[in-house]
Amino acid sequence: MLCACAPLRLAAVGVVTMLLAAPAAPAEIYRCEDKGHVRFTDRPCDAQAEPVELRAPIIVPAEPHPDLLGDSDKKSAARRKARDAADAAWVKDYTARKAAEERIRHGRMTRTVVEGMKPDDVRRLHGEPDVVTKSRGGKTERETWRYTLDDGTQLHVTFTGGAVSAVRTRESKKP
Incomplete structure (x- = not known):
């Protein structure tokens, strides 16, 4: 059993299909000034309004990029490793200097x-x-x-x- 609304549904589906298939027309942009405030709109502000010429947008193609978080983790690990090596070198040098100072102090005390x-x-x-x-x-x-x-x-x-x-x-x- 068909209802009387079936032709309306078909017409609505046809209109939607045509709208989706139709290429989008470039919209015109108008620059409007009102009391020192500038705004841009898709409708003319007054009868003398002319569309604004816009430059073509710069489109940057998306390129696959390596894992930024992974790169950051690797750099952090490298910095941590370098810092730990520098700290270990400082501790080794400090320990050697303290041992030498103690040896000299002991030599002074024992007159050796x-x-x-x-x-x-x-x-x-x-x-x-x-x-x-x-x-x-x-x-x-x-x-x-x-x-x-x-x-x-x-x-x-x-x-x-x-x-x-x-x-x-x-x-x-x-x-």
């Missing part, structure tokens, strides 16, 4: 010459050297101080770069 001491430290412990010998090996300049201790033992202290680099003792030969 140790590597890393400065010339003033050695002078405080043993005074001025009996003999000073200077030598140069390439770019390195060395200075060796020799002391004769109270028991006749000879103490040789070598400085490289302004710090003790070697300490040797030599027993004296008894007649």
